[in-house]
Amino acid sequence: MKEISNAELNVLNVLWQQSPISASEVVALLTQSNDWHEKTVKTLLNRLVKKQAIGFEKQGRSYLYHPLIDQSDYQLKESESFIERLFSGRVAPLVAGFARENKLSAKDVEELQQLIDTWQKENKS
């Protein structure tokens, strides 16, 4: 599938949070948070449709949009390629950067500990 640009991802993020959703609602959310013009949001919706990242159903005069790609799948694929490009494939150094800059929340740490515990249980040699 075609790459999703940064601006487009903002739109997709909205649909992942709430869907189906009308163009006007997306516009309302994004003109606010991103200070975008209505036309800009419409363009991005169109491009996402062309890229087959989202779909829609006619709802009278307007459309109701919904994602066609799964958020987890997308997150995983992008994470892998990001980590590969910037960290030669290893994830710990990324987390180390966050730790160094105090960007880890207590919740993050708790979840990470949980992941590690599970991993170790499963990989008990």
Place this chain on the structure above:
Amino acid sequence: MKEISNAELNVLNVLWQQSPISASEVVALLTQSNDWHEKTVKTLLNRLVKKQAIGFEKQGRSYLYHPLIDQSDYQLKESESFIERLFSGRVAPLVAGFARENKLSAKDVEELQQLIDTWQKENKS
């Protein structure tokens, strides 16, 4: 600073591993690994110079290039923006994806545990 494109990052990664380094060496490495034409690599070197991401010194007929931006700084800034865009700023879900797909190495896990321990020591309320 100007954004560094994907293709450019490949070049920068080479300089972060070895520097100073001549154009011909960079070309040798990247034509191999990335199947790029020599001219392509030269273009990318030029663009990185224009973006002030790398610099060079004349070495007779040719140049010796070196990075001007710090790899750790770059990694951190990009990681933060990536995590923000895809995971609303939380890093644990990214690691969870890696765990789920068995992309965590033993070394990763060990380092993560170390990070957590340190974090907890420092955040002992």
Place this chain on the structure above:
DNA sequence: ATCTATTGATTACAGTTGTAATTTATAATT
């Protein structure tokens, strides 16, 4: 001294992206 090969500089060119404005179709209003 002239020709040639090499290296850096400039130019090319189509596709993508950010950021809309314009056009067209249609639903609502007068």
Place this chain on the structure above:
DNA sequence: AATTATAAATTACAACTGTAATCAATAGAT
């Protein structure tokens, strides 16, 4: 029915990207 407002579709346009080819300068070879 004619006019207006609204939503979607099409068009715009410059900057950035990927991917080179061509041009220009200069160091070596003859």
